[in-house]
Each structure stands twice: as structure tokens, then as C-alpha cells.
Amino acid sequence: MTIADRWLLPDGIDEVLPPEAWQVEHMRREILDLYASWGYELVIPPHLEFLESLSAGAGSDLDLMTFKFTDQLSGRTLGLRADTTPAVARIDAHTLRRDCPVRLCYAGTVFHTKPASLTASRTPIQVGAELYGHSGLESDLEVISLMLESMAITGITQPHMDLGHVDIFRSLTDAAGLDAEAESVLFNSLQRKAVDEVNVCVDKHVNDAAMADMLKALPRLSGDVSVLDIARNVLSAAPAAVAEAIDQLAELAKRITALYPATTLYFDLGELRGYHYHTGIIFAAYMPGEGQAVAKGGRYDGVGEAFGRSRPATGFSADLKVLLRLGALGISERKRAILAPPDADPVLIRQLRGQGERVINRLFDRPDAASRQGCDRELKEVDGSWQVVPVS
Numbered sequence: 001m002t003i004a005d006r007w008l009l010p011d012g013i014d015e016v017l018p019p020e021a022w023q024v025e026h027m028r029r030e031i032l033d034l035y036a037s038w039g040y041e042l043v044i045p046p047h048l049e050f051l052e053s054l055s056a057g058a059g060s061d062l063d064l065m066t067f068k069f070t071d072q073l074s075g076r077t078l079g080l081r082a083d084t085t086p087a088v089a090r091i092d093a094h095t096l097r098r099d100c101p102v103r104l105c106y107a108g109t110v111f112h113t114k115p116a117s118l119t120a121s122r123t124p125i126q127v128g129a130e131l132y133g134h135s136g137l138e139s140d141l142e143v144i145s146l147m148l149e150s151m152a153i154t155g156i157t158q159p160h161m162d163l164g165h166v167d168i169f170r171s172l173t174d175a176a177g178l179d180a181e182a183e184s185v186l187f188n189s190l191q192r193k194a195v196d197e198v199n200v201c202v203d204k205h206v207n208d209a210a211m212a213d214m215l216k217a218l219p220r221l222s223g224d225v226s227v228l229d230i231a232r233n234v235l236s237a238a239p240a241a242v243a244e245a246i247d248q249l250a251e252l253a254k255r256i257t258a259l260y261p262a263t264t265l266y267f268d269l270g271e272l273r274g275y276h277y278h279t280g281i282i283f284a285a286y287m288p289g290e291g292q293a294v295a296k297g298g299r300y301d302g303v304g305e306a307f308g309r310s311r312p313a314t315g316f317s318a319d320l321k322v323l324l325r326l327g328a329l330g331i332s333e334r335k336r337a338i339l340a341p342p343d344a345d346p347v348l349i350r351q352l353r354g355q356g357e358r359v360i361n362r363l364f365d366r367p368d369a370a371s372r373q374g375c376d377r378e379l380k381e382v383d384g385s386w387q388v389v390p391v392s
Contacts, residue, residue, distance in 0.1 A: 056306035093304030130315030154327030
């Protein structure tokens with residue numbers, strides 16, 4: 001690498017500079033204060049863990065996103081966390097081991113081997129909340145509400161939210177008797193909304209006509225809340241778990257609409273984001289013009305099983321940098337500062353800083369010293385005492 005290239009960063013690796021860095025930090029504090037007001041306790045997991053812990057119960061997608069290398073002390077493979085949930089699940093299952101619902105939150109950088117989209121960062125500042133030990137709709141509603149409140153803090157007040165339920169696809173494929181290979185082919189076709197491929201796969205592997213029709217219908221079962229009534233009719237011959245999943249979505253939608261009427265709800269019963277990881281309701285918030293979800297989450301019961309304690313769990317996460325870019329946080333610009341000459345009264349300077357003022361020591365003499373450092377006032381000795389006066 002030449003000297004001229006040493007300032008370059010790898011593709012997808014970015015840094016946050018002034019004044020955005022202060023805005024990100026302000027947003028982080030505001031959001032964590034919100035979580036604390038809801039009873040969520042802050043955890044700070046290590047960035048580095050044994051690979052087995054980082055990928056436990058998270059599926060192959062997360063494994064592909066994880067940077068890996070060898071620990072020089074143990075010889076075992078380490079990884080930089082690509083998602084915070086496995087670490088938080090380990091804390092709940094192994095470290096805390098409480099016999100009651102546990103609410104945990106976090107905020108910190110995660111690391112991706114490749115970006116989630118062409119414009120995404122490979123070092124998102126992930127913020128999120130997770131609720132362990134409760135399997136009812138009340139906990140799903142709580143984390144969805146907290147996600148929407150998090151977005152509202154940043155100025156995102158009218159998001160579009162997608163809702164789905166992985167049990168619909170899982171129950172249908174189980175009832176159809178699909179083997180792992182056929183299920184994988186059908187899964188991939190559904191994610192690409194490749195209707196013709198879905199039909200070919202179903203015709204090849206499903207002999208029961210009624211079951212085949214229901215699987216073929218999944219790509220079309222999307223839209224507003226009315227699609228749930230259509231789904232009840234189209235999937236009437238499905239296993240009971242499918243009807244239960246539809247009922248859960250309908251009840252959850254009613255409660256969300258009552259609490260957040262400005263949120264537009266969209267349902268996609270063929271959406272399987274995180275299928276190998278999630279176990280029930282899944283959700284994601286979008287903004288117009290954004291191809292990727294602004295925030296997302298869902299239920300992942302049993303995630304702690306790999307750590308010796310299987311518990312119901314639900315949660316969500318978002319990237320602070322994306323929230324800052326899309327939101328209108330309305331943070332006032334950093335307050336103007338006071339310029340202090342080298343011989344200014346140090347006691348007064350300490351008092352001013354204690355009152356929340358920004359006081360910058362003058363380290364160079366130039367006519368524009370104050371303006372170059374964002375100062376609109378200065379310390380001057382007037383009649384034998386130091387006073388704060390407007391910059392002359």
C-alpha cells in the first residue's frame with residue numbers, strides 16, 4: 001500500500017465524523033433512556049467471542065456474515081459479532097438465569113463480511129431490545145411498540161410495517177412432507193417472488209392437490225389487513241397452526257392500529273425473512289424509497305437452547321446510522337462556545353463548564369480564531385474581573 005492509499009478505508013467500512021458523531025451519540029442516549037423507561041436493562045456484550053457462541057441458533061446466514069480468525073491463546077476459532085442477539089441470548093440463558101421475564105437492551109457496533117445492500121455499512125451501530133421468558137402476543141406487541149417509539153424519537157413517525165408469520169410456511173411444508181432439499185428450493189423461490197418456480201417446485205414434490213394449491217397461493221397472499229380474511233379462506237384446509245398464526249396476526253394488527261394509527265400495516269404470508277432463525281411473528285419497518293428495512297425483528301423462541309436454557313424470546317434491532325440518515329431528529333446544532341485566552345481565570349472556566357457551557361482554550365492568535373472554533377463569545381478582563389462578552 002502506498003502512502004497515498006493509507007487514508008482509504010475498505011469498501012463498506014465507514015467512520016462517523018463531526019457533527020454527525022455527536023448526533024449519533026445523542027440519539028443513542030435518547031433511545032437507551034427510552035428503553036430504560038420501559039424497564040429494559042442495558043448489556044454490553046464483547047465484540048469478540050468463540051464462533052460457536054456467536055452462531056448458536058442463528059442459522060447459516062449469520063455465519064456467512066461473521067469475520068473469523070484463530071485465537072492465539074486457545075487455538076479455537078473466534079468471530080467478530082455480526083449480530084448482538086446470540087450474545088444477549090447467552091447472557092439471559094447462562095449468565096443471568098432468572099426465572100421471570102427478562103428485558104435487555106444494547107447499543108454497539110457489529111461487523112459484517114459483506115454489506116446487507118449496495119449502500120449499507122459493514123459496521124452498523126446496532127441498537128435493539130429483547131424480551132425473554134414470555135410467549136404471548138403481549139410481548140410481541142411490546143417490542144413492536146418499542147421499535148416504533150424508537151423510530152419516533154428520531155423523527156420517523158409514519159413508517160410502513162410488514163407483518164408475517166413463519167409458522168404458516170413451516171406448517172404447510174411439514175404437512176406436505178417436503179424433504180429438506182425441496183423445502184429449501186421452495187423457500188428460495190418464495191423469497192424472490194418467483195411464482196413460476198414456486199409452481200414447478202410444488203408440482204414436482206407435492207402430490208396432494210389441496211396442499212399444492214395452498215402452497216402455490218402463498219406468493220399472492222400479501223396486502224392490507226383484508227388479505228388475512230382471504231388467507232383464512234384459501235388456507236382453510238391447512239393444519240390448525242396456520243389458522244392460529246393468521247388469528248395472531250389479525251389480533252396484533254388490531255392492537256398496533258389502536259396504539260399507532262399513523263403506521264401503515266402490510267401483510268405478506270410468503271415473507272420468510274429469518275426463516276431458519278425466527279419461530280413465529282416477524283416484522284419489519286420501511287420508509288418510502290428505502291429498499292432495506294429500517295428496523296426489524298420477530299419471535300425466536302428457543303434461541304437460548306444452545307446455552308442450556310430454552311426460553312421464549314422476541315426482539316428487534318436497527319442501525320443508528322440509518323435512523324440518523326432517514327430521521328429528522330431535530331437536534332439543535334452544538335451550542336456556540338466561549339473562547340478563553342491563556343491567562344483567563346481557571347476557576348471561572350471550571351464554573352462555566354460545570355454549568356454546561358463549552359469553553360475552548362485559545363491556542364493560537366488570529367483575528368478569526370473565535371469563528372474558526374465555533375465561538376460566539378469570549379472571556380475578557382473588564383475592570384479587573386473576567387467576564388463573558390460577545391466576540392468583538
